[in-house]
Amino acid sequence: MNPIKAKNREALIALLFLLPNLLGFLIFDSIPVLTSLVLSFFDARLAPWPQVLTAKFVGFGNFIRLLGFQLKDASWVPNDPKFWRFTGNTLFLMMVIPLQIFGSLILALIMNKKLRGVVAFRTIYFLPTIANGVAIYLLWQWVYNPNFGLLNSMIAKAGDIFNVRIQGPHWLSSEVWAKPSLMLMGLWIVLGGHNAILYLAALQNIPKDFYDASSIDGASPWHKFWYITWPMISPTTFFITVMSVIFGFQSGFMQAYIMTRGGPNGATTTLEYYIFKNLYEWHHVGYAATVAWFLFIVIFMITLFNWRFGGKVVHY
Amino acid sequence: MRADKEQGVSEILLRSKRKRARKELLLKTAAYFFLTLGGISMILPFLWMISTSLKEAQAIYTFPPKWIPDPVIFEAYIKVWKIVPFARFYFNSIFVAFCVTAGQVMTSAFAGYAFSRLRFPGRDKLFFAYLATMMIPYSVILVPVYILMVYFRWIDSYKALILPAMFTAYGTFMLRQFFMSIPRDLEDAARIDGCSLFGIFWKIILPLSKPALATLTMFTFMASWNNFMWPLLVTNSTEKATLPVGLSYFQEVYQYTQPDWSLLMAGSLLAVLPVIIVFVFNQRFFVEGIKLTGIKG
Numbered sequence: 001m002n003p004i005k006a007k008n009r010e011a012l013i014a015l016l017f018l019l020p021n022l023l024g025f026l027i028f029d030s031i032p033v034l035t036s037l038v039l040s041f042f043d044a045r046l047a048p049w050p051q052v053l054t055a056k057f058v059g060f061g062n063f064i065r066l067l068g069f070q071l072k073d074a075s076w077v078p079n080d081p082k083f084w085r086f087t088g089n090t091l092f093l094m095m096v097i098p099l100q101i102f103g104s105l106i107l108a109l110i111m112n113k114k115l116r117g118v119v120a121f122r123t124i125y126f127l128p129t130i131a132n133g134v135a136i137y138l139l140w141q142w143v144y145n146p147n148f149g150l151l152n153s154m155i156a157k158a159g160d161i162f163n164v165r166i167q168g169p170h171w172l173s174s175e176v177w178a179k180p181s182l183m184l185m186g187l188w189i190v191l192g193g194h195n196a197i198l199y200l201a202a203l204q205n206i207p208k209d210f211y212d213a214s215s216i217d218g219a220s221p222w223h224k225f226w227y228i229t230w231p232m233i234s235p236t237t238f239f240i241t242v243m244s245v246i247f248g249f250q251s252g253f254m255q256a257y258i259m260t261r262g263g264p265n266g267a268t269t270t271l272e273y274y275i276f277k278n279l280y281e282w283h284h285v286g287y288a289a290t291v292a293w294f295l296f297i298v299i300f301m302i303t304l305f306n307w308r309f310g311g312k313v314v315h316y
Numbered sequence: 317m318r319a320d321k322e323q324g325v326s327e328i329l330l331r332s333k334r335k336r337a338r339k340e341l342l343l344k345t346a347a348y349f350f351l352t353l354g355g356i357s358m359i360l361p362f363l364w365m366i367s368t369s370l371k372e373a374q375a376i377y378t379f380p381p382k383w384i385p386d387p388v389i390f391e392a393y394i395k396v397w398k399i400v401p402f403a404r405f406y407f408n409s410i411f412v413a414f415c416v417t418a419g420q421v422m423t424s425a426f427a428g429y430a431f432s433r434l435r436f437p438g439r440d441k442l443f444f445a446y447l448a449t450m451m452i453p454y455s456v457i458l459v460p461v462y463i464l465m466v467y468f469r470w471i472d473s474y475k476a477l478i479l480p481a482m483f484t485a486y487g488t489f490m491l492r493q494f495f496m497s498i499p500r501d502l503e504d505a506a507r508i509d510g511c512s513l514f515g516i517f518w519k520i521i522l523p524l525s526k527p528a529l530a531t532l533t534m535f536t537f538m539a540s541w542n543n544f545m546w547p548l549l550v551t552n553s554t555e556k557a558t559l560p561v562g563l564s565y566f567q568e569v570y571q572y573t574q575p576d577w578s579l580l581m582a583g584s585l586l587a588v589l590p591v592i593i594v595f596v597f598n599q600r601f602f603v604e605g606i607k608l609t610g611i612k613g
Contacts, residue, residue: 025485131591143361150364250454257544
């Protein structure tokens with residue numbers, strides 16, 4: 001077979017191999033991305049079949065509604081005050097990320113010591129990640145029950161020791177405590193999960209000689225951590241941080257839907273939940289696409305920023 | 317004299333060795349202590365879940381609560397199947413997860429092979445496009461695909477639950493990277509022996525990729541089993557609902573009254589049991605797998 005024919009044949013076979021995946025990529029991934037962008041310029045609502053969609057071109061109207069301000073009674077009022085509130089919620093909930101990363105690192109450091117039964121511990125710590133889903137959120141809704149839940153019962157028992165009657169707060173229905181409750185639950189879920197495993201792998205990759213050499217030079221454990229361990233795992237830290245931020249922006253839907261329905265008073269609604277509501281409840285599809293694209297742009301910019309800035313801090 | 321000196325030196329060495337050994341022991345004990353403390357707080361909510369599921373109604377709403385229920389009631393586990401079509405949810409979850417996993421692994425393997433080993437025009441540009449879409453948040457794609465489901469009239473059907481999920485850029489990426497790490501010598505030898513391109517894929521590449529394939533299978537199954545948002549969107553009856561959506565139906569059943577927590581806890585436990593069992597039996601793959609992918613699931 002001459003080489004040209006062989007090349008063509010190989011390309012044809014490649015196409016066959018690629019076809020199912022490629023079809024999926026086109027129909028469910030790449031074309032939707034473009035469609036979503038187009039939709040964000042329309043006031044599009046869901047309609048009954050077969051029309052499915054009623055769309056009115058509004059140009060940047062959706063974006064103006066999302067991000068714009070108008071003058072009302074001599075002060076600037078946001079066009080969509082809910083949006084700003086929900087963005088604040090999303091950012092607030094993301095404040096638990098440093099804690100999560102730090103906690104996973106500590107856990108990995110501890111688990112890295114040659115202890116017997118580490119596998120059992122690893123399994124236990126990984127369980128919340130495995131079971132992550134509606135079941136966990138229902139469980140924690142029960143844990144946070146103000147009168148009979150696990151947390152308030154433990155608090156009350158602790159109070160009993162000091163002969164003080166402590167009534168724990170209404171965790172999920174108080175505007176003050178709702179978000180911290182979700183953050184604590186988030187910490188519990190993520191602590192022993194993927195981040196810890198990644199850190200564990202990174203720690204195990206550090207050559208032992210480094211530590212031995214530093215011991216000879218009289219290094220303290222703190223020195224060893226700060227000057228050997230920390231730089232050696234900085235690529236992993238960078239990766240974990242970037243991914244956590246990316247996912248953090250898109251999180252909060254399940255918690256909001258299952259545990260609080262976004263309440264109380266929108267205190268636990270994140271941007272993802274807002275998109276869902278626009279799509280599923282209010283059928284304002286164009287606006288949902290607008291919020292989604294805004295989210296994308298934000299994530300993109302922040303990831304870019306992380307990349308530029310992080311590159312300087314990471315040691316390879 | 318010399319013997320004394322030597323003895324002195326060896327004594328000092330011995331003492332410092334003992335000191336180091338004691339320090340090691342102290343560190344190890346501290347490590348165990350904190351690990352156990354953390355482990356308890358990890359498992360405590362699960363124990364709470366089991367305990368609640370075995371209590372009778374009055375026992376749930378007592379304060380302070382008793383950890384070991386007395387009497388132990390299994391009624392919740394029986395009621396769960398009756399109050400909502402739990403068996404249906406279970407079947408749907410298993411069916412959907414199985415199809416999605418099989419589909420994802422197969423299409424990713426085929427495409428990964430094409431991207432890593434076969435040459436065709438535009439290969440690298442196309443792969444870059446794949447990578448680019450991985451960066452895009454789920455909600456951007458969600459909106460149009462949902463409209464597509466409405467347009468195809470796939471709402472509340474298995475097609476909507478399975479087909480969009482059967483494709484993944486992550487899986488393709490991961491397998492492509494893995495296939496590229498397999499040395500070419502084996503393929504070249506096979507080619508000389510007259511093996512077809514498909515034969516190389518089937519008889520050489522795939523068997524050597526068992527860890528990567530196992531990892532992808534594990535994570536895909538887990539993701540599909542726990543998936544909530546998409547099934548919530550595309551199903552609106554109990555016929556096709558999967559377990560996560562089914563569990564949320566419990567909430568609606570008790571919209572205006574205090575929910576029966578033993579029922580909810582029993583249902584939740586039953587819902588996570590399969591994934592936990594699958595995990596426990598495939599422990600080692602998970603750790604290896606996360607290191608392989610380096611990607612959060």
